[in-house]
Amino acid sequence: MNFDDTPQEAAFRAEAKAWIAANAPKQYEDELKKAALGRIQLKSANILEVAKAWQKKKADAGWAVPHWPKEYGGRGASPIERVIWQQEEGVFGKLGALFIIGHGMCGPTMMAYAAEEHKRQYLPPLASGEKIWCQLFSEPAGGSDVAGLRTRAEKDGDDWVINGQKIWTSGAHYSDYGILITRTDPTVPKHKGLTMFFLDMKSPGVEVKPIKQANGQAEFNEVYFTDVRIPDAQRLGAVGDGWNVSLTTLMNERMAIGANVATGFPELFEFCSSLMLDDGPAIDDPAVRSKLANWAVRASGLRYTAFRSISALSRGERPGPENSIGKLVAGAMLQDVATYALDLQGAAGVLNGPEDAEVAGKFQAMLLRSPATRVEGGTDEILRNIIAERVLGLPGDIRVDKDVPFNKIPTKGR
Amino acid sequence: MNFDFSDDQKQLRDEARRFLTEKCPPKAVRAVIDGKAPYDRELWKGLADMGFLGVAIPEAFGGSGAGHLELCVIAEEMGRALAPVPFSSTVYLAAEALLLAGSDAQKQKWLPAIAQGNAVGTLALFEGSGNPSPKAIKLTAANGVLNGTKKPVADGAIADFAIVAARTGSTGRDTDIALYLVDLTSEGVEAKALTSIDPSRNQAEISFKNVKAELLGAANEGWSILSQVLDRAAVLISFEQVGGSDRALEMGRDYALDRIAFGRQIGSFQAVKHMLADMYVSATLARSNCYYGAWALSTNASELPEAAAAARISATQAFQHCSKNNIQVHGGMGFTWEFDCHLYYRRSNAVAVGLGSLSYWEDQLIERMRQKNAA
Numbered sequence: 001m002n003f004d005d006t007p008q009e010a011a012f013r014a015e016a017k018a019w020i021a022a023n024a025p026k027q028y029e030d031e032l033k034k035a036a037l038g039r040i041q042l043k044s045a046n047i048l049e050v051a052k053a054w055q056k057k058k059a060d061a062g063w064a065v066p067h068w069p070k071e072y073g074g075r076g077a078s079p080i081e082r083v084i085w086q087q088e089e090g091v092f093g094k095l096g097a098l099f100i101i102g103h104g105m106c107g108p109t110m111m112a113y114a115a116e117e118h119k120r121q122y123l124p125p126l127a128s129g130e131k132i133w134c135q136l137f138s139e140p141a142g143g144s145d146v147a148g149l150r151t152r153a154e155k156d157g158d159d160w161v162i163n164g165q166k167i168w169t170s171g172a173h174y175s176d177y178g179i180l181i182t183r184t185d186p187t188v189p190k191h192k193g194l195t196m197f198f199l200d201m202k203s204p205g206v207e208v209k210p211i212k213q214a215n216g217q218a219e220f221n222e223v224y225f226t227d228v229r230i231p232d233a234q235r236l237g238a239v240g241d242g243w244n245v246s247l248t249t250l251m252n253e254r255m256a257i258g259a260n261v262a263t264g265f266p267e268l269f270e271f272c273s274s275l276m277l278d279d280g281p282a283i284d285d286p287a288v289r290s291k292l293a294n295w296a297v298r299a300s301g302l303r304y305t306a307f308r309s310i311s312a313l314s315r316g317e318r319p320g321p322e323n324s325i326g327k328l329v330a331g332a333m334l335q336d337v338a339t340y341a342l343d344l345q346g347a348a349g350v351l352n353g354p355e356d357a358e359v360a361g362k363f364q365a366m367l368l369r370s371p372a373t374r375v376e377g378g379t380d381e382i383l384r385n386i387i388a389e390r391v392l393g394l395p396g397d398i399r400v401d402k403d404v405p406f407n408k409i410p411t412k413g414r
Numbered sequence: 415m416n417f418d419f420s421d422d423q424k425q426l427r428d429e430a431r432r433f434l435t436e437k438c439p440p441k442a443v444r445a446v447i448d449g450k451a452p453y454d455r456e457l458w459k460g461l462a463d464m465g466f467l468g469v470a471i472p473e474a475f476g477g478s479g480a481g482h483l484e485l486c487v488i489a490e491e492m493g494r495a496l497a498p499v500p501f502s503s504t505v506y507l508a509a510e511a512l513l514l515a516g517s518d519a520q521k522q523k524w525l526p527a528i529a530q531g532n533a534v535g536t537l538a539l540f541e542g543s544g545n546p547s548p549k550a551i552k553l554t555a556a557n558g559v560l561n562g563t564k565k566p567v568a569d570g571a572i573a574d575f576a577i578v579a580a581r582t583g584s585t586g587r588d589t590d591i592a593l594y595l596v597d598l599t600s601e602g603v604e605a606k607a608l609t610s611i612d613p614s615r616n617q618a619e620i621s622f623k624n625v626k627a628e629l630l631g632a633a634n635e636g637w638s639i640l641s642q643v644l645d646r647a648a649v650l651i652s653f654e655q656v657g658g659s660d661r662a663l664e665m666g667r668d669y670a671l672d673r674i675a676f677g678r679q680i681g682s683f684q685a686v687k688h689m690l691a692d693m694y695v696s697a698t699l700a701r702s703n704c705y706y707g708a709w710a711l712s713t714n715a716s717e718l719p720e721a722a723a724a725a726r727i728s729a730t731q732a733f734q735h736c737s738k739n740n741i742q743v744h745g746g747m748g749f750t751w752e753f754d755c756h757l758y759y760r761r762s763n764a765v766a767v768g769l770g771s772l773s774y775w776e777d778q779l780i781e782r783m784r785q786k787n788a789a
Contacts, residue, residue, distance in 0.1 A: 001483055001709045003415050080415055273787065283784055286777065293776035296783065297728040301699025304706045307417040314416075325695055381684070387694055388687035392667050395682040 005084070012081050016088040019061060024092045025054055032091045034360060040094060048174060051095040055129025064127040065103050072111065072119055073127025079313040101170055102126050102133035106179050109249045110198065113236035122177065122198075134175035134201070136223060137246065138168040141411070144382050146181075147190045147243060148401075148409070151225060153182035153197070160184075160197065160235070162205075162228040168376070172208045172221040175201050179249065180230075181242050186407040193406055194242030199230045215368035250378075251319055261330035264337035264366055265299035268292065271341055271359055282344060291340060295333060302329055321390035328383040331373040338367035417705060419487060426480075427487035433464055434495040440754045446498035447613045447757070452572045458499045459531050467505060468529025471513070476526025482646075482712040486653045486704070493654025493733075494661045496761050498614040500534045500569035502654065506647040508535025511577045511593065514646075515631030515639045520595055524575060536573040537643070538564035538596075538620055545774035546644060548591045548637050553622065555580035555592055558629070560622040568768055570618030571607040573598055577630055578622070579640055588637035594627035601625070612764035614757065644769065645722040649707035651769055652722075652729035655762070656704050659697040659729070662736035662758045666690055666743040686743060693736045700725075700732035720786065723779035730766045730775070737762035 005013055028050060031042055040047055058064045059073060067082040068074025077085065086093055096103075107126055110119060125131040142149035151164025162182060172178070178201050185193035201208070205228035210218040237245040272292060275282040282288045302325070309323055341363035342349030351357045352364035374380050388394045401409045419427070437460050446454055461467050470485040471477025485505070492501050509528050512521055512535075527533035541564055544550045553562025560580055567576065576596050583590040598605065602625040610617040631639045667690055670681030680686050707725030710718040737758040741748035748755040766772060 001417065001419060001705065001712065003417070003709065005415070009415070083415075269783065269787075273784065283780065286773075289780040290773060290776045293723075293727055293779045294731075296779060297703055297724045297731075298699060300706065300724050301702045301728055304417065304702035305698055307415065308702055308705065311415065311417040322698070325698055329695060329699070381688070384688040384691035385684070387691040388681075392663075392690055392694060394667065394670060394687050394690065395679050397684070398678070398682065 009080060009084060012077070013084045013088060016063070016085050019063065020088055020090075020092070023057055023061070024089075025050060025095075028095075029091060032094045034362070035094060040097065047095075048098065051098050052129045054092065054095045055099060059124075059128030064129070065107070068103075068107065068111075068123070068127060072107075072123035073125075079310050083307075083310055098132060098171060098174070099129055101135050102131075105135050105249045106133040106177070106198070109179055109196070109236060109245065112248050113196070113245055114198070115233065118198075118234075126177075131176040132171060132174055134169050134172045134178040135249065136166040136169055136172075136178045136180040137249075139165060140167050143168075144379055146246070147194065149181060149183060149194070151180075151182045152186075153184050153195060153230070155184075155232075156229075158232050159229045160195075160232060162197075162199075162225040162230060164225050166223040166225075167211070167220075169208075169221045169223050170219055172201065172223050173210055177201055178223075179236065181246050183406065184239055184242075187405050188240075189403055190401060190406045190409065191243045192240055194246070195239050196236040196242040196245040197230050198234050198236060199228070203228050203230070205229075214371065215365070217369075261302065261326045262334065263295070263299045263302065263330045264334045264341075264363075265295045267359070267362060267366075268295065268337045268341055271363070272344070275344060275358075277344075288344070295337060298329055298333055302326055321386050324378070324383040324386045324391075327373070327377060328380055328387075331370065331380065334366055334373055335370035338363045338370055342367060417709075419483060423483055423487050426484055427491060430464075430466065430488050430491040431494070433460070434491050434497065438495040438497050440496075440757065443496045443498050443614050443757055449613070452607070452616050453500055453569070454498045457497065458534075461497075461499065461501070462529065462531025465529075467501075467531055468525075470505070471509060471525050471529050475521050476529040478529075482650075483708055485650060486708040486711070489650045489653035490657035493657030493761075493765075496614055496658065496757055500536065500572055500616065502647070502651055503536035503569040503573065504528055504534050506650040507537040507643060508573075508575070508577055510646045511537065511630060511639065511643045512595075514642055515593065515635070516595075520628070520630065524595075527574075533575065534569060534573045535575050535577070536567055536569045538567045538570065538576045538578040539640070540564065540566060546640070546770045548588050549586075551579050551581050551591055553578065553580050555582050555594060555627070558594075558627055560594060560596065560625045560627050563619060563621045565619040566608060566610070566617040567605075567620050569616045570620045571605045572616050573605075576620065577643075578627065579636060580627075582633055582636075589634035590637075591640070592633040592636035593630040593639055595630045596622070596625060596627045600627075610764060612760040614761065615764065641719075645719050646711055647769060648722040648726040648775070649704065649711045649718075651765060652700070652704045652707060652725040655729035655733040655765060656697065656701050658758055658761060658765075659693075659700060659732040659736040662733070662740040662755075662762075663690065663693045663697055665755065665758070666693065666736070666740040669744050669747075680743075689739050689743065693739050696732040696735045700728040703728040720779065720782045723775045723782060726769070726775045727772060727779060730772050733758075733762040734766055 028042060055064060062075045065074045066077035066085045070076050110123060126133055137146055139149045153160040153162050177198060179198045181194055181196050183193050184195040205226040207224040209222045211220045211222060212218055272282040272288055277285060345358050352361040354360045357364055389396050437457050442454055465478050466488050468477030469480045469488060470482050473479040512524055524533055541550060541552055575598055578594045578596050580592055580594050581590055582592045602623040605618050605620045608617045608619055670686050671679055673680045704725045707721045710721035741755045741759060744755055747753050
């Protein structure tokens with residue numbers, strides 16, 4: 001039980017620290033520190049360009065995705081070294097938000113299933129941020145029940161022809177490639193008729209439409225496929241094995257999201273430290289303290305749970321369903337923390353103009369964005385099911401569509 | 415970084431679990447609850463023979479000197495088994511206070527006796543309602559003579575000695591408080607057992623009438639020593655709470671798998687599954703906070719005060735959450751005397767207030783974080 005670096009870890013940390021000190025785009029440090037939850041904007045520069053430039057700089061020095069193998073653009077760092085890098089990169093890590101899906105989910109899926117030549121061709125530019133990837137899973141009729149998806153892939157010579165629609169695709173509008181799960185056989189039960197591909201997002205017939213979200217931003221998209229052709233060589237895994245391939249992606253998604261989640265606690269603690277109430281600083285108020293303490297131990301509990309997972313990972317264990325806890329706890333916390341921060345502001349809590357609102361409207365933005373956190377990447381309810389079934393060993397839901405051919409499953413509630 | 419117990423420590427935990435499964439089944443807990451004995455003496459002796467009482471006591475004072483991480487894994491098992499013995503009072507409070515502030519003679523007198531199972535110790539701090547605070551201490555010490563009453567004192571009616579917090583002045587500063595070591599067989603000491611929500615553990619009122627006592631540590635450092643003892647004990651008791659949380663969660667899970675209603679296992683209903691998933695979340699957060707506390711305790715890190723408060727809050731919440739929802743999963747059967755659910759419910763709520771209550775530790779945590787931030 002220790003937090004001390006081994007000599008190798010200390011050397012890795014020193015090297016990372018020195019390189020970051022010499023190379024990080026410090027002109028954006030303050031803005032990044034203040035950035036609210038959701039899509040980050042910079043006042044004086046295009047975030048996409050700044051993020052890509054930082055990622056490329058890291059890649060040239062071998063820091064792009066440290067835990068990936070060297071031949072695919074990483075440096076073969078251990079799980080602990082990956083964490084050390086994240087700690088040292090600090091606020092500049094926020095610039096990596098654009099690449100999380102590519103590095104956290106698409107990359108590992110490619111590594112597990114793509115042909116070697118494709119890995120060598122596609123992974124290094126994904127690592128360096130020169131190419132951005134997205135993940136095309138959710139559909140209007142397949143959210144939590146993602147295996148209920150309807151996008152068709154039909155074989156035509158050496159190609160597959162894709163028709164259908166995806167939704168909630170983060171960053172599709174600036175993505176170069178995507179991994180796509182499709183239905184290749186509607187006559188078998190739903191989990192058995194799926195197949196995974198990767199594709200060029202500039203392929204003819206791909207149309208991306210941004211979704212205006214409830215908080216006014218547009219991080220996600222609808223993606224329409226009309227007779228899009230994908231070579232069979234870009235298939236990931238066997239025909240009909242798409243569900244298993246997607247589980248690899250989702251497992252990595254959980255680790256990518258779970259290990260480094262925002263809870264809103266540090267922001268709230270800072271806010272309560274500076275906010276003056278009638279009787280003095282908010283942080284001296286017993287009611288405020290009680291609330292803060294409850295969130296403090298949830299935030300620290302998550303942090304140390306992640307450390308335990310990383311320790312297990314470095315012993316060679318695979319990331320398991322227990323990592324579902326990260327987003328489950330953090331999502332609800334963000335919403336509650338934001339609600340409470342507005343409560344402390346009283347009537348002025350309604351304002352969100354950067355000049356008028358407390359802390360430039362950070363908590364108002366958090367309030368309006370947080371409902372999505374509880375839905376994206378597995379709803380709270382799906383995550384509880386995963387914990388109950390796969391950690392505690394409780395029975396699965398009774399699935400009425402389990403053994404029914406997909407094309408015989410009802411499509412309307414009433 | 416390696417944020418886990420070592421293989422040897424895990425082996426010790428397994429050993430403790432095997433021992434307690436055999437020597438401390440629910441029947442043994444119930445024997446104490448039914449008033450057959452004030453605590454399980456045979457189990458106490460067994461714990462001594464296993465070396466568990468002296469695991470964090472140095473060899474020079476009759477222990478094995480293994481350390482506090484080892485004590486943490488044993489504590490977890492003690493909590494899981496609801497062991498009806500004065501372990502926390504003796505080992506986390508009395509022994510820790512002696513180790514921190516005792517003179518060589520005091521350590522030589524009591525620590526080997528603790529390790530051998532021949533002495534039960536406790537901390538006499540509270541005087542009625544309220545949380546740890548120098549202001550709440552009215553019992554006086556003048557020229558080494560104590561007068562006053564302590565209530566409740568955990569294991570007070572079965573303890574051989576107590577560390578007593580006493581007032582030596584009235585300047586209003588923490589330095590007014592001193593700690594005294596009192597042999598409870600001394601003249602003028604009277605201990606009376608009290609009933610409590612958790613009869614598996616003794617609670618008592620102890621009155622002191624002109625009792626001669628010796629100082630433990632410097633006279634003006636009593637409160638400072640006490641604060642350190644409370645932090646150290648908070649981590650250890652948190653491990654007991656985590657052990658109890660896990661067991662309550664398992665009981666609920668097992669019942670949800672066994673019980674059939676509406677033609678299916680009740681564990682297949684999402685309302686039940688999600689309740690159990692939330693219990694798992696609480697228990698996991700608590701365990702992780704406790705591991706950090708264990709690290710801080712075992713290394714005497716400057717983070718200990720903050721880590722101890724976080725562990726204590728998280729573990730208190732988890733044990734209360736798991737024990738009450740374990741009853742809920744069991745439905746009506748959970749409210750019978752026959753089922754063991756209430757034993758965990760009782761313990762979780764007793765231990766929640768026994769070392770400063772949740773609101774006390776919430777306040778402590780934020781105060782400590784605030785001070786660290788200001789520094």
